[in-house]
Amino acid sequence: MRLRTTLLLGLLTGCATPASSSRTEAPSQAPAEAAPPPASAGSAPASEKSDVKALFARELAPLSKQKVSAPDGSFTGEVEATGAPTLQAGEGLFVLSIPLGTGSPLTCFVYSQPVDAGGAIYRLVEMAGQRTELQRVRITDIRLIGESPAVYAEAEYRVNGPRGKAAGLAKMMVYADDRVPLVCTHDEPGYSESFARVTSGLAASLQGSGGTPPASRYFEFSVIRVRGLPVGFEKHTIREAAGGGRLTEVESSLFFPRSPRELSVHDSVSSELSDKDGKLVARDFARASNGEPDIQMALEQVQGREYHYEGTHLGKALNGTFTAPADLATEPGTARLLRERFLPGPEQEVTLHYYIPTANPAAPVQQVLRKGAAGSRELSVEMGPLKATLTLDAQGMGEKMVAPLGDTEMVRERVRVRGTP
Structure with missing residues (x-):
């Protein structure tokens, strides 16, 4: 299965790793x-x-x-x-x-x-x-x-x-x-x-045999748990890109019990290119459910806030453009905004716009962040009907997120971090 696409290839500096790799349909090929x-x-x-x-x-x-x-x-x-x-x-x-x-x-x-x-x-x-x-x-x-x-x-x-x-x-x-x-x-x-x-x-x-690849500028790994039991992970890597930009790669897998005998699984990989100001230039996203690809979308900036999207989403081919109501946010850009302006400033909430193909493959989605107690780094997050509590570190990156899940909670907690975004 090919999860990572090649849209970002050529937009990166020599020190950035290409955003293209093939993933094997394992272990169906195994004896x-x-x-x-x-x-x-x-x-x-x-x-x-x-x-x-x-x-x-x-x-x-x-x-x-x-x-x-x-x-x-x-x-x-x-x-x-x-x-x-x-x-x-x-x-x-x-x-x-x-x-x-x-x-x-x-x-x-x-x-x-x-x-x-x-x-x-x-x-x-x-x-x-x-x-x-x-x-x-x-x-x-x-x-x-x-x-x-x-x-x-x-x-x-x-x-x-x-x-x-x-x-x-x-x-x-x-x-x-x-x-x-x-x-x-x-x-x-x-x-x-x-x-x-x-x-x-x-x-x-x-x-x-290829030697050790160059280290990224930032790395973090989080484990996702429900009732204390592991159900998934997220791995974030940020690398240098041309002109002072950043390439952010996120790999995640989720394993939810469908019954005592069955698991429902989702794998996703995304590559996000931002400019020196933290604005989105391009994004590739792919997801497989139960081992079968079901979403593969590519987004590229045309000019300003106009973007072109193309790919497949749940069996349907999509191709079009949209104009975002505001600059599209990225992970390193949001971290900078939160640590430099929002947390130390007087505003109590900030609205961001992201391209999230699982939520909407043909338009950006809105996310609202609201401050918690004075002096804390805890925020409430709201995206449509979804709500969560997010705890930030000093760099503006998420340390822990808690979201309601039926009669319990899903907790994503960082277990390792290295570098700066």
């Missing part, structure tokens, strides 16, 4: 090892609760580190294992089989193209459901490894065994790194903490 077998190794009859509990509680002590490297030199790394991992080349990927000394090996797929976290998890769960009776699917953790997100999930299931229904557990991890993307699975009850430790260690060790 069948990614799906649980008909009877998982080490599974126990579901009726024998004591056996099931003991199996699910199993963990591994740390193992010795084993080197791994691609025959074509595309990556190197190391991983905990009881022996030498085996590597098999596939189309656009390498399959890594890692012995752990348990009933099933750890299987990892190292891709040659970036992978969407949500789409990969969705397909892994879908594959598991085709061969088993899923009982519960959940996201167990979302963390940052280096400056790339890693998403962990588990699927508890039942399969027919020699003594009736047997309980199984498929553990999954997607490391959405642009240079060395990784998808890992382990189908065996227990070893949940061991799986997280081994796969995170492998991901952290991976090195691509």
Whole structure:
């Protein structure tokens, strides 16, 4: 699936990273090892609760580190294992089989193209459901490894065994790194903490053949939670662009439970180019739902407040222009406005206009920010029927956002930040 488009290419300076990359439809290209077998190794009859509990509680002590490297030199790394991992080349990927000394090996797929976290998890769960009776699917953790997100999930299931229904557990991890993307699975009850430790260690060790890319001027990573449980992430990167402008790239994935056995997932990528004054010059946006692209829009400034948009939105082709009622806002421009003028000034509210294709692909949408208690950096945010509370840092960037969600709240909270916008 191609999420990032190339509209901004050529508008950037040599130090900016092009806004174009392809994302692999993972793991639909992967071999069948990614799906649980008909009877998982080490599974126990579901009726024998004591056996099931003991199996699910199993963990591994740390193992010795084993080197791994691609025959074509595309990556190197190391991983905990009881022996030498085996590597098999596939189309656009390498399959890594890692012995752990348990009933099933750890299987990892190292891709040659970036992978969407949500789409990969969705397909892994879908594959598991085709061969088993899923009982519960959940996201167990979302963390940052280096400056790339890693998403962990588990699927508890039942399969027919020699003594009736047997309980199984498929553990999954997607490391959405642009240079060395990784998808890992382990189908065996227990070893949940061991799986997280081994796969995170492998991901952290991976090195691509292209060297280390130049650091961005700003980076932040936020985790989204509902009732304390992880349901998504947002990754923001800001780079230098021509003429003192900025290129802001945002990558996000959301995982919402549709039922105890199903997840509804959304992956999105956007690239936003602003001029030296923080005004919008161009924006690309793409979204996939449950692994299938459903929105891909490009916006480009014609002149002044006139913009041209083009793309597809929920199956419909769109092409047109609009004139914005005010300068279109961007992330670095808004941060500057908030920290330099709005927070220290006398105004109690400010109205901004953004291009948000999920809300309206053919016109800008209005967002109203209102100050909270005197001297605080807490603002109320209102965009149509949507309302939230936003807490800013000293740079005018959002540290935390809390939004009502039915009878609970959705909380987006920053867990790492580097640099200045």
